[in-house]
Amino acid sequence: MNTLEEVNDFVHHGHQEYLPHVSIDPVIFGYYQQKLKILLLRWKGLDGWGLPGGFIKRREPLSQAAYRILHEKTNLSDLFLQQFHVFGDSPYRVQERSGREYKEKFGLEVEPDNWLLERTLSIGYFALVDYSKVSVTTDYFTEDYYWFDVSDIPPLLFDQNETVEKALLTLRLQIYHQPIGYNLLPEKFTIPEIHTLYETILGKELDQRNFSKKLIALGLIKKLDERRSIGAHRSPFLYQFEKEQYEQALQEGIMHTY
Template sequence: MMKVDDSKNKLSLAELLNTKGFVEHVSVDCVIFGFNKDELKVLLLKYHEVDRWSVPGGFVFKDESLDDAAARTLYERTHLENLFLQQFYTFGSVNRTDENNPHRQLLKSLNLTVDPDHWIYQRFISTAYFALIDFTISHTFPDTNNEVCAWFSVDDLPEMAFDHEKIVKKGLDFLRLNLDYNVVGSNLLPEKFTMKELQTLYETILGEKFRRNNFQRKVLSLNMLQRLEKLYTGSANKAPYLYKFLKK
């Protein structure tokens, strides 16, 4: 789990742009997935003055690691903390500066002026992280005057800033390739769940259907589940077993 370093001073955007404390041209971005009503969603943010959405992210101080920067910027922008953030890719194409860059629009709306060759307008190398969280904790997001947080279906993304649509899709690819490992440590399901609920989660993330017997056999062979008591609901149907993930 990555914890936030509260010793960092909260600076205004103007102060951030003029400080010498950042590693120029280096940033972090966080792709946060949540699961709700059989739908996989991703958390996005948007400044009110900008017409494009982005994943939570920010700059890196010279005296902090990339991991600490990811945890700090995520907390500052969403109040999410103590998450298991995992690096999954580094984005550094030569045209990142030119892809839907909203910085000029944002600075103009805030009446902020920087030199035309300021590093904020130049190419950034961004290390991307992802996490799986409980969708229901969205009420913890801060209520700010200039920024909004919202969930979007991974299949219906809004217009994105920079190359963040590519970042979300790359994060989804990584999740799908490593689903067996990552779902164990996630909060996408309650502590106790049925095999049907687990199958629905897999089918939603992977975008495909499985035969019930084949899925159960495959999942049980991974030795990641502990079978518990049966779930009795009073219906005439056969009561299913409850399961929980074994601790890593």
């Protein structure tokens, strides 16, 4: 979609290709060197930052749509997207929209019963990646992107601040019962490394000794019979995520082996 003609076609005939009433809005968390950030796009014509969202094709499986949208909007692929919530309660998600902004921003006349003005529920997905390894490419609709610190998210389009808050809440809940950070650490890591990761994600300090004891008690990590040699008198033990045990537990629906 690179011309006004194509945008016009999307607005007036997009309902033939896409399901109305439901959008997908991915929240991409990026971690690197003790910082947790979120990927936001600046949408052309909309004067604000927002999530890389889009619509589901009429015969497209839901998860496939989430990956396609993210890839189209950011060029990101090969990351594990996890569905976390459907938003349909806020006033913005209950009402219809006005066609006025299409007229003002794009000079498009939009009929009152246009599919893009109808009530739209939003399905939230999230992922956690190492943002130093990510190269984002914006598309025609988006003129810029930026990794915002989670403690400094600007006012977002629509109700998307709520989406980001709920994604962060879910991420913070899940790090204690899913090996969610395993792709952000070396395969074998030290306690200070995972401690820093968890402090960053949770946004607060954790007592290091209790922290590691609990992670082991929960069956999330295990201590290896191996050390890393850092200096003359420093060779901390290495640890590993209990990833297989976790995946099996998830399959069986039982997370902790009490």
